[in-house]
Amino acid sequence: MDEDFIPVKKSQISLFKNFPLFYFSKENEPLLYKKEGELLKEARIKDKQFPDLFIRTSDRENASHALYKTMNAHLEETVFSHGLVPIRQALHALVQEALEGPLNVSGKMLPETIDILFQGYSQNKILVESLAKLSSTSDKLVEHTVNILSLTMQFCTFHHFTQAKAKVLGVSAILHDIGCIQLPPELHNTKTQLSDTQFKEFQTHTTKGYHTIIASGCFTPEIATVALAHHERRDGSGYPNGRTDIPEDAQLIGLINSYEPLAYRGTSRHEDPQKPFDSLQILKNEVIEGKFSRQLFVNFCSCLI
Numbered sequence: 001m002d003e004d005f006i007p008v009k010k011s012q013i014s015l016f017k018n019f020p021l022f023y024f025s026k027e028n029e030p031l032l033y034k035k036e037g038e039l040l041k042e043a044r045i046k047d048k049q050f051p052d053l054f055i056r057t058s059d060r061e062n063a064s065h066a067l068y069k070t071m072n073a074h075l076e077e078t079v080f081s082h083g084l085v086p087i088r089q090a091l092h093a094l095v096q097e098a099l100e101g102p103l104n105v106s107g108k109m110l111p112e113t114i115d116i117l118f119q120g121y122s123q124n125k126i127l128v129e130s131l132a133k134l135s136s137t138s139d140k141l142v143e144h145t146v147n148i149l150s151l152t153m154q155f156c157t158f159h160h161f162t163q164a165k166a167k168v169l170g171v172s173a174i175l176h177d178i179g180c181i182q183l184p185p186e187l188h189n190t191k192t193q194l195s196d197t198q199f200k201e202f203q204t205h206t207t208k209g210y211h212t213i214i215a216s217g218c219f220t221p222e223i224a225t226v227a228l229a230h231h232e233r234r235d236g237s238g239y240p241n242g243r244t245d246i247p248e249d250a251q252l253i254g255l256i257n258s259y260e261p262l263a264y265r266g267t268s269r270h271e272d273p274q275k276p277f278d279s280l281q282i283l284k285n286e287v288i289e290g291k292f293s294r295q296l297f298v299n300f301c302s303c304l305i
Helices: 010-015 042-047 057-081 084-100 103-123 125-133 141-158 163-175 178-182 196-202 205-216 221-229 248-265 276-288 294-304
Strands: 005-007 021-024 030-034 054-056
Touching (some): 010 057, 054 057, 084 163, 084 178, 103 141, 103 163, 141 163, 141 248, 141 294, 163 248, 205 221, 248 276
Antiparallel strands (some): 021 054
16 A cells, blocks of 8 residues: 555544545555545445545544544533443544544544543533443453543542543543554453563553653653553562552552453453452452552542442
8 A cells, every 4th residue: 555545444434524535446556536525425424335445644634633523522422412332432433543543633632532521421420430331342452441441530530530630541541551552463452361472572562652652742741651650560560660659640540450351351360351349359459469559449449339
């Protein structure tokens, strides 16, 4: 494929009205499929009656901004309609764009996403609790990230965090595993026990994520630190640096990150998802071992009960 073009997800075709779309001929030549300002017929979009389409690489930043704007508007609509499945679908699309799209765009648009969530959740606590319990059978990175975001917002809402603080934690939750994008998918999309070599490579996602966020210049340092330190543990047994002085935000996302696979997806040690109480019992053992703060654990438990 020509490096001057990037693919468009078929589910997002309807959002590219203001951008020309292209397809590739059998000779691998880019050809114009839709002019700027034109919209494909609704029936064709519904039935996906179109070839693989692409936008120009030079349009990526503007296109991503337009996508975020549209998806944030859709999220706001679904949050206040109180439909759990549509909200999760909207979050899935936003998180995927944040992980795969230009960080300089997500840096501007993700705070708006968190504002929408915090406003909606503050007015309907039952909604946020239900969304956080809405499990998924997928073990993909995007699903994991949506789960972490939902649990983080539930924690923030229950404990009456300010909107500014919830915004930082929400963006941190979305970007905590962004370094995984630079790893082979089999390292983060499986329940299978990783080999020592694979696990060592997987551990690099923390430093990769940190450097990616810092290099973007779009986020506060504490958000990058969460990406770096969410696998650190208070007893020094974590990675990448074995540090014991872990910032509070990184401790919280790290605790939620440990709870999520137990409660939602299962792990190599626990093949099936555990009930919330059982998941917390497993996590409690790590608290007793000194890996997590007892008070933080109690605060997390309180927002789940």
